[in-house]
Each structure stands twice: as C-alpha cells, then as structure tokens.
Amino acid sequence: MRETVAIVGGGPAGTASAMNLSRLGFKPVIIESEKFPRFHIGESLTTECVDALNRLGLKEQLKGLAAPGKKGVRIFSKHSGNSFYVGAGDAWQVERARFDTMMLETAVDRGADYVQGRVRKLSYCQQQWQIEIELTDQKTSTLNAKFVIDASGQRRFSQRQGIFGPLKEGNYARQIAFFSQFKDVKRLPEDNFDTLIFHRDKHEWCWIIPLSESITSIGMVLSVKAFKKCRLPAEEFIDSRLNSFSDPLVERTSAASRIGKVRTTSNYSYRVDCYASQGLFCVGDSHRFIDPIFSFGVEFAVVEAEYVAKSIQACSKSLPSEWEAIAHQYMDISTSAQDVIEDMLSYFWDHPWGFANMAHVRYKEEFLEIFAGRIYEIEAGEGLRKIRASNARA
Numbered sequence: 001m002r003e004t005v006a007i008v009g010g011g012p013a014g015t016a017s018a019m020n021l022s023r024l025g026f027k028p029v030i031i032e033s034e035k036f037p038r039f040h041i042g043e044s045l046t047t048e049c050v051d052a053l054n055r056l057g058l059k060e061q062l063k064g065l066a067a068p069g070k071k072g073v074r075i076f077s078k079h080s081g082n083s084f085y086v087g088a089g090d091a092w093q094v095e096r097a098r099f100d101t102m103m104l105e106t107a108v109d110r111g112a113d114y115v116q117g118r119v120r121k122l123s124y125c126q127q128q129w130q131i132e133i134e135l136t137d138q139k140t141s142t143l144n145a146k147f148v149i150d151a152s153g154q155r156r157f158s159q160r161q162g163i164f165g166p167l168k169e170g171n172y173a174r175q176i177a178f179f180s181q182f183k184d185v186k187r188l189p190e191d192n193f194d195t196l197i198f199h200r201d202k203h204e205w206c207w208i209i210p211l212s213e214s215i216t217s218i219g220m221v222l223s224v225k226a227f228k229k230c231r232l233p234a235e236e237f238i239d240s241r242l243n244s245f246s247d248p249l250v251e252r253t254s255a256a257s258r259i260g261k262v263r264t265t266s267n268y269s270y271r272v273d274c275y276a277s278q279g280l281f282c283v284g285d286s287h288r289f290i291d292p293i294f295s296f297g298v299e300f301a302v303v304e305a306e307y308v309a310k311s312i313q314a315c316s317k318s319l320p321s322e323w324e325a326i327a328h329q330y331m332d333i334s335t336s337a338q339d340v341i342e343d344m345l346s347y348f349w350d351h352p353w354g355f356a357n358m359a360h361v362r363y364k365e366e367f368l369e370i371f372a373g374r375i376y377e378i379e380a381g382e383g384l385r386k387i388r389a390s391n392a393r394a
C-alpha cells in the first residue's frame with residue numbers, strides 16, 4: 001500500500017509536492033480550504049521555476065494556459081532613460097487563478113486525493129501526525145499520516161500552531177502592496193512581455209506584468225507608514241500613484257484603466273528558522289517570505305517541493321532516528337538558496353547603481369544565472385561574495 005502524505009494547502013508548493021510524491025510512489029492527500037479557481041498574486045515565473053515545472057512533465061499544460069512568454073526583467077530607476085535589462089531565459093507570466101487550478105487538477109489526475117476543507121489542528125503522537133480537518137459542510141474529519149507537508153503559504157499553519165518557531169520579522173516586513181488588473185497599458189516595442197520594475201526610494205517600487213495581449217497586472221509596494229500618511233482609500237491611492245510614480249511608468253500607464261478590484265497585502269516578510277522535523281516539512285511561503293520584487297516566490301515553492309519529496313522518500317527508507325538529519329539537509333539547501341536572493345536584494349536596495357553595474361556589466365553571467373533562479377546548491381561566485389562582504393560592512 002502507498003504511504004499517505006498529508007499536504008496542507010493546494011497552492012504551487014502543495015501541488016508540486018504532490019506531483020513529485022506521486023512519482024516516487026506515495027499517496028499525497030491535498031487539503032485545501034479555498035475553492036479553486038481563486039485569485040492569488042505572484043504572476044511572474046523564473047526560468048528555473050519553469051524548468052522545475054517541465055521536470056514534472058507540465059510543458060503541455062503550461063502551453064495550454066496560453067500565457068505570455070517572459071524573457072527577462074527591465075529595471076527602471078526614478079528617472080526616465082535609466083534602466084537596465086537582465087535577460088533571464090525562457091519563462092512565463094501566468095494568471096495564478098488559472099495556473100494554480102491547472103496544478104491542482106494535474107496533481108489529482110496523477111494520483112493525489114483532494115479534500116476541500118481547512119486543517120484545524122496537527123498533533124503528533126506515537127510517530128504519527130493526526131490532522132484534524134474542518135470540511136466545507138461543517139463536518140470534521142481526521143487523517144493520520146507519518147509525513148505531513150505544510151504548504152499553507154502566508155498563513156503559516158504549523159508556525160501558528162506553535163510547532164515551529166520562533167517567527168522572525170523579515171527585512172521587508174512593514175510593507176504594503178496594492179495590485180489590480182488594467183487594460184490599455186502601453187507596451188513599448190522593447191518591453192515585449194517582460195516584467196518591468198520601477199523603483200524610487202528605498203523599498204518603494206511598482207511592477208508591470210503582462211498577463212495577456214490586453215490585460216496587465218500592476219502593483220505597487222511601499223511602507224505601511226508612508227501609505228498611512230497619504231490618507232487615501234486604496235483605489236484612489238493606486239490611481240494617483242500611477243500618475244506620479246516615475247516618468248517611465250507614467251509613459252506606459254497614462255491611458256490605462258483599472259478593470260479589476262484593488263487588492264492589498266501587508267506585513268508579508270518573515271522567516272522561521274526551524275521548519276522541518278519529525279516527518280513534518282514546511283515548503284514555500286509557509287516558512288519564509290522575502291521581498292517579491294524579483295519574482296522568486298513560486299520558484300521557491302516548486303523547487304523546494306522536489307527536495308521535500310526526496311527527503312520524505314529518504315525518511316521512509318530510514319529509521320526515525322535518522323529523520324532529523326534528513327530534515328536538516330532539506331533546510332540547509334532551501335535556506336541557502338533563499339539567502340542568495342535575500343543578500344542580493346539587500347545590496348540592490350542599498351546600492352541600486354552599484355547593483356546595476358554588477359548585474360549588467362561586471363558580473364553579468366553570474367547575475368543572469370541568479371535572475372534565472374539557478375540558486376540551489378551553488379558555490380557563491382565573485383559577484384555574490386562581493387555583495388555579501390559589502391552587506392556585512394553595512
């Protein structure tokens with residue numbers, strides 16, 4: 001009989017984990033509280049993220065989304081004309097409602113069970129996890145499993161249950177993001193379907209992500225404190241900011257109109273240092289979230305999903321006394337990849353011009369690899385070492 005693995009959450013971390021586990025002969029059970037399709041932010045994928053999805057055999061399913069192809073990221077500073085481009089390979093811009101639904105349906109097609117309900121409690125007894133689920137019809141159900149994946153995203157289920165912790169505030173914790181969908185955003189020939197990032201003062205930035213020929217995702221990020229000073233409702237705030245943020249942004253958005261509701265999310269940056277133990281593993285946003293500016297969130301989710309499936313396979317072939325070493329190895333690999341991005345971002349915000357020079361001129365090849373998301377199990381190159389030394393001095 002196939003060993004059950006309970007998965008809390010059916011976002012990319014949960015569904016990619018399920019697909020990897022099915023391949024290795026496990027029986028994944030995905031428990032998801034929301035009814036899909038549901039809106040989710042996080043639309044720009046990296047090349048390595050797409051490679052991980054291709055490794056799962058999802059090439060045709062991705063093509064079926066008819067999503068725009070992304071070749072890179074153009075980063076604009078405050079003033080018009082000052083921009084640099086990092087061509088980061090072959091990736092996609094996806095509408096997450098459609099992407100996440102495709103992932104969930106494919107995971108189920110490939111053998112995962114799907115339970116619509118909310119996991120309320122996790123308890124550990126005699127080397128088994130007991131998972132209490134509140135079903136949609138207000139009934140409850142209990143599942144027992146030796147292995148559990150927490151893929152609950154920003155809701156951080158196991159940290160909030162007190163299983164893992166402590167929770168540490170991330171460097172970008174006191175920020176707020178506003179976002180919506182727009183039509184009639186002007187696309188200059190050089191924009192292609194790439195991600196455009198516009199930054200201004202430290203930690204203040206906007207994104208343009210094309211989702212189709214006619215629909216564009218636009219978002220803006222700033223500190224909660226700065227937003228409160230404006231005293232504007234979200235809709236007025238996003239519209240007025242678009243008209244004033246920076247020349248290259250205004251050039252593209254002056255004729256744009258909002259076609260979706262304005263959504264916000266705030267205080268989203270954190271980390272949990274210990275996030276795997278006793279057969280329970282956190283994947284994706286459930287243990288760490290940095291700053292979404294260069295679009296690594298879905299990559300973390302789907303690449304960690306590969307490692308977690310292998311870790312669970314290794315545990316199932318070992319004695320429970322060996323599980324902690326396997327959990328530590330999983331955490332070491334995941335943490336050091338996330339550290340690459342966190343260190344790069346710290347340097348970017350402290351030295352935007354120095355960063356442009358490093359990424360675009362001095363260490364171009366190295367930064368192309370990083371922007372493409374090739375950050376797992378790598379040796380730090382000279383550019384990254386210089387960044388780290390500079391961050392340590394700051």
Ligand SMILES: Cc1cc2nc3c(=O)[nH]c(=O)nc-3n(C[C@H](O)[C@H](O)[C@H](O)COP(=O)(O)OP(=O)(O)OC[C@H]3O[C@@H](n4cnc5c(N)ncnc54)[C@H](O)[C@@H]3O)c2cc1C
Pocket residue numbers: 008009010011012013014031032033034040041042043044045046117118119120151152153154155157177219265268283284285286292294295296297298299301
């Ligand atoms: C402003 C902003 C912009 C971003 N832009 C990008 C981008 O351009 N590119 C990118 O790659 N990433 C981006 N991200 C990050 C990206 O959205 C996340 O990293 C990604 O969605 C993480 O996937 P996940 O599966 O870990 O979590 P999620 O996608 O959040 O999935 C978690 C799922 O778990 C379910 N769940 C939670 N608790 C329970 C429970 N108790 N029981 C049952 N189900 C539960 C939830 O309903 C949810 O469906 C952005 C994030 C923000 C905040």
